[in-house]
Amino acid sequence: MKIALIGYGKMGKMIEQIALSRGHSIVSIIDENNLDGFDSEQFKSADVAIEFTTPSSALDNFMKCFAANVPVVAGTTGWLEHMSEVKKACEDGQTFFYASNYSLGVNIFFAVNKYLAKIMNQFTDYSVKMEEIHHIHKLDAPSGTAITLAEGIIENIDRKTDWHLEAETKPEDISIHCIREGEVPGIHEIFYESEADIISIKHDAKNRKGFALGAVLAAEFTCGKKGFLGMQDMLHF
Ligand SMILES: NC(=O)C1=CN([C@@H]2O[C@H](COP(=O)(O)OP(=O)(O)OC[C@H]3O[C@@H](n4cnc5c(N)ncnc54)[C@H](OP(=O)(O)O)[C@@H]3O)[C@@H](O)[C@H]2O)C=CC1
């Protein structure tokens, strides 16, 4: 598979290593200093572009990929207010895969989160809140993963209808507490608390390898497909 990398930071570099080890070639690398790379023949020849950049640059990058008819596997978080534009492009024939978190472990955690929320729906004495911890360089809060976890709870707990950052919550909201500390790759924990006890579930990423491998697997899955795709299309559990 011929891969274009958009963003060559912590994730872009790790994705490059894993993609090469799986026999793929990197035909183009585009970052903030090399944006005219989108016009190159190498970029246009890619089977797929893997995009890990910044919340403010992601949509523009997706649109440049669509203009060149290159399918996109998107990892950048913090741009979801533009999702309708991306879905419209997919209805018009483009291909786009998005996951707030590509790691297998986190996707198992997403399933456990929904299962626990379904049980907790009937136990109204329990409050629910979330904490996420990431490195100090992270630009968005809450994390994309925290948003997906909150959506999984809202789908299953009738007394919760929305999420907000800790300081802004109402009783019907899930409160998300965001901590930025050192070089933490990513920790997410959900707490259910009653007068009697606390039940919590936690995912703690030891490094970024899981995210990067998942993104390469998603790129392999995306090749030859059309439309809007996500982890639910690739993983069946
Ligand atoms: N979905 C998932 O599984 C995961 C998602 N993420 C998300 O991925 C994103 C990137 O993370 P990470 O690699 O750690 O971040 P880094 O800051 O390490 O890397 C970002 C890269 O994007 C480049 N960049 C900045 N602006 C542009 C632009 N306009 N066009 C192209 N490239 C640009 C930067 O270039 P320069 O250095 O020159 O500024 C840098 O190379 C974040 O949104 C993060 O939340 C992270 C891990 C997992």
Ligand SMILES: O=C(O)C1=N[C@H](C(=O)O)C[C@H](O)C1
């Ligand atoms: O910025 C990061 O580093 C991460 N971002 C993703 C998110 O916002 O959920 C995934 C992971 O937690 C690491």
